[in-house]
Amino acid sequence: ALYASAGVTAVALPLDDEGVALEPLRSSGVRAVVTTPAHQFPTGLAYSARRRAELLDWARSVDGIVLEDDYDGDFRYDRAPVGALQGLDPDHVAYTGSVSKSLAPGLRLGWLLVPESWTEEVVERKRTMDLGHPALDQALFARFLERGDYDRQLRRCQRAYRDRRDALVAALDAHFPGSEVSGIAAGLHVIATLPRRYGPEERFLARMAEAGVAVRPLSAYAHAPAGPEGDKEIRLVLGYAHVPPARIAEGVRLMAEAATG
Ligand SMILES: Cc1ncc(COP(=O)(O)O)c(C=O)c1O
Incomplete structure (x- = not known):
């Protein structure tokens, strides 16, 4: 746009x-x-x-x-x-x-x-x-x-974001066993590929919406529909920078509850 x-x-x-x-x-x-x-x-x-x-x-x-x-x-x-x-x-x-x-x-x-x-x-x-x-x-x-304050701020953010990323990866491991998490080396979000038993994506997203959990699938960012292989996977784009670790754990637990209906 x-x-x-x-x-x-x-x-x-x-x-x-x-x-x-x-x-x-x-x-x-x-x-x-x-x-x-x-x-x-x-x-x-x-x-x-x-x-x-x-x-x-x-x-x-x-x-x-x-x-x-x-x-x-x-x-x-x-x-x-x-x-x-x-x-x-x-x-x-x-x-x-x-x-x-x-x-x-x-x-x-x-x-x-x-x-x-x-x-x-x-x-x-x-x-x-x-x-x-x-x-x-x-x-x-x-x-x-x-004054060097921006460098200090960046280091503070680095620590906080790394802790949040670790909390998200651990929570996904605990509540969505078998998930693959990628894109974790940098940035403020990860891509979580959930095992196929949570699919299909449409049903998964409907369950999340029903439970009041806002999540975006990777497919929402694509310019063209995924091939037949891509359609079977649920890939979620999960941002973590703005959420403290305890709320991340709680959010992923809620997602897992909603996912299993
Ligand atoms: C790809 C990309 N570039 C840049 C930004 C940041 O934009 P801005 O610096 O205008 O806030 C974002 C924000 O989410 C983004 O996703």
């Missing part, structure tokens, strides 16, 4: 195990691709080193641009954060990030690093869109950064 309102036609591209699938990208004829390489949204897949390099090769070959949405790049729990693509080729990558996951989404504060040759036009467009963000919020945030 955002792209359409800006007069841009968006083309949906499939993923493979390493990231956005290259052949469909090449043959699509597009010259700009929007990606979340550190932690694909919503699958949680981290792009392979090879695919990251291939993506940059593609951008250079079409004189195009990769929009790197690093929306949760700050939250990687099991190893050091993956470096941004932007640093590898600043002329072919535009990088975006925000404080939405680390302070509050309502602040609407973020950043955009674009190729130098784009700067003037981006600044101009921003001016005609909304005359800019509130100066006071930005000045306060700059102060917060300079």
Whole structure:
């Protein structure tokens, strides 16, 4: 909807195990691709080193641009954060990030690093869109950064989110035995694939709705219906960042009760 309102036609591209699938990208004829390489949204897949390099090769070959949405790049729990693509080729990558996951989404504060040759036009467009963000919020945030408070805040969030993720994985293990949980190395949500005995998905979702539990299946994010194999699995996108561990455990217990009718 955002792209359409800006007069841009968006083309949906499939993923493979390493990231956005290259052949469909090449043959699509597009010259700009929007990606979340550190932690694909919503699958949680981290792009392979090879695919990251291939993506940059593609951008250079079409004189195009990769929009790197690093929306949760700050939250990687099991190893050091993956470096941004932007640093590898600043002329072919535009990088975006925000404080939405680390302070509050309502602040609407973020950043955009674009190729130098784009700067003037981006600044101009921003001016005609909304005359800019509130100066006071930005000045306060700059102060917060300079004093090291933002680093401390990120570390605090890392700890809290890791505890919440662990609580969610443990609760799924206890209440939905046999589930597979993926996308857990980073970010603020996991994908839980439930054993087939909980299916079909439609009945499962109806039971959740009846019990007043709000859950979204991965299928709700797809541009095209899943193949026959995909239809049999229930894959849930479970965000955990805003819920304390005890409530996560309670929520998953409620889900399990509702699922078994
Ligand atoms: C893929 C993706 N990018 C970015 C964001 C954050 O958007 P913003 O920084 O505008 O709040 C989200 C929020 O959920 C998201 O899912």
